Amino acid sequence: MPASLSSTAEPAAVIALSDKIQLLKSRVYFMGSLVLRRDSNFVSGYLRGLKGIEIGASSHNNYRLDAINVDRYGATDTIYKQEERRLAMHIAKVEVVAPGDDLPFDDDSYDFVFSSHVLEHFPDPIRALLEWQRVARRYVVCVVPHKERTFDADRPLTTTEELLTRHRDGFESEEDAHWSVWTCESFLELCDAVGLKVLGHCDPDDKVGNGFAVAIDATVAPRLPVGGAAPGRSNGG
Numbered sequence: 001m002p003a004s005l006s007s008t009a010e011p012a013a014v015i016a017l018s019d020k021i022q023l024l025k026s027r028v029y030f031m032g033s034l035v036l037r038r039d040s041n042f043v044s045g046y047l048r049g050l051k052g053i054e055i056g057a058s059s060h061n062n063y064r065l066d067a068i069n070v071d072r073y074g075a076t077d078t079i080y081k082q083e084e085r086r087l088a089m090h091i092a093k094v095e096v097v098a099p100g101d102d103l104p105f106d107d108d109s110y111d112f113v114f115s116s117h118v119l120e121h122f123p124d125p126i127r128a129l130l131e132w133q134r135v136a137r138r139y140v141v142c143v144v145p146h147k148e149r150t151f152d153a154d155r156p157l158t159t160t161e162e163l164l165t166r167h168r169d170g171f172e173s174e175e176d177a178h179w180s181v182w183t184c185e186s187f188l189e190l191c192d193a194v195g196l197k198v199l200g201h202c203d204p205d206d207k208v209g210n211g212f213a214v215a216i217d218a219t220v221a222p223r224l225p226v227g228g229a230a231p232g233r234s235n236g237g
Contacts, residue, residue, distance in 0.1 A: 038206075038207060039063070039064065039207070040063060040143075040202075040205065040206050040207040040213065041206055042200070042202040042205065042206050042213050042215075043063055043065075043114070043141055043143070043207070043213060044063070044064075044065075046112070046139050046141055046199075046200075046215050047063075047065055047111075047112050047114060047139065047141060049066075050066065050111035050112055050138065050139075051066050051067070051110060051111050052065065052066070052067045052068075052110045052111050052112035052113060052114060052136070052139075053067055053068055053070055053103070053105070053110050053112070053113045053114070053135065053136075054067040054068070054069055054070070054113075054114045054115065054116075055070055055071075055100040055113065055114070055115040055118050055128075055132070056069075056070075056071050056072075056080075056100065056115060056116075056118040056121075057069040057071075057092045058080065058083075058084050058088075058092055058116075059084045059087075059088040059090050059091055059092045060083070060084055060087035060088040061116055061117070061207075061208070062092075063114065063116065063207070065114060067112075067114060068095045068096060069092055069093060069094050069095050069096070070094075070095070070096045070097075070098055070100060070103065071094040071096075071097060071100075072097070072098070072099050072100060073094070073097070074094055074097035076091060100115070100118065100122065100128055100131075101122055101124070101127045101128040101131050102131065103131055103132075103134075103135050105135045106135075107134055107135065108134075108135070108136070108137045109135055109137075110135060110136060110137065111136065111137050111138045111139070112136050112137075112138055112139040112140065112141060112218070113132035113133075113135055113136045113139075113140050113141075113218075114140075114141045114142075115132075115141075115142050115143070116142075116143035116207075116211075117143060117144070117145055117211060118142075119142050119144055119180070120144065120145055120178045120179060120180050120181070120182075121176060121177070121178065121179065122179060122180075123166065123171050123172055123173045123175075123179045124163075124166050124167050124170075124171050124172070125163060125179070125180055125190075126163055126164070126166070126167040126190075126194055126224075127167060129142075129191075129194065129196060129216075129222075130194070130222055132218075133196065133216065133218050133222060136218035137218060137219070138217075138218055138219065139199075139215055139216065139217070139218055140196075140215075140216040140218050141213065141214070141215045141216070142213065142214050142216075143205050143207070143211050143212070143213045144182055144187055144211050144212055144213075144214070145178070145181075145182075145210060145211045146182070146183060146184065146203070146204065146210060146211050146212050147181045147182060147183050148183070149204065149209070149210040149211065150210055150211070152178055152181045155181045156181070157181055157182065157183065157186050158179075158180040158181050158182065158186070159186075160186070160189050160190045160193045163180065163190060164193065164224075164225065167224075183212075184201055184203035184212040184214070187212070187214060188201065188214070191214070191216065193225065194222050194223075194224055195220075195221075195222040195223030195224065196216045196217075196220075196222050197216065197217040197220040198214060198215070198216055198217075199215045199216065199217050200214075200215045201213065201214045201215070202214075
């Protein structure tokens, strides 16, 4: 009988030890990532002391903003939430479930809209940018992956002409993908074409460094080329 007890207890002990080792490794990885994921002076320089919205916030990429988290997914078991748990041991609370390019807020209802590594997931990023500009009173700040510093390095740049065509045609898709690939220069070209006033940019971004950051003046109304209409402010939604 002692032998049979040992044969069942030993694997359980091994599994428990393995779990503890894995947990320790994850915590060590997370502590190391905290060093790399430092605060962004560029972002906080614009947004510190203001109240805003963050689109798709994540616990392992925390900018420490006074912002409510808006996410298209309310579930806690998505691949993104699983990754948050793996890297940070907890998830960012989703406070409003809504599409990031169709926000349930009035015009000029928050000081800012912020996103980090989110804009590329929108099939029509112009629509998203214009929606954020509508809701923000002061700033729209985006951190965007840089083509040469992410797994998109082998893909061609997404041209401004293609993005204007997508917006003009009302292009939509439910597929979750990196729909657009930019360098900082090509993104600034897009902002200029749409009539978004850029206040400043930081390339590479001063947090993780695999992207670039751009601050847009939300007080200046955008202007689109003929054939693409910018949404007007609706005086209360």
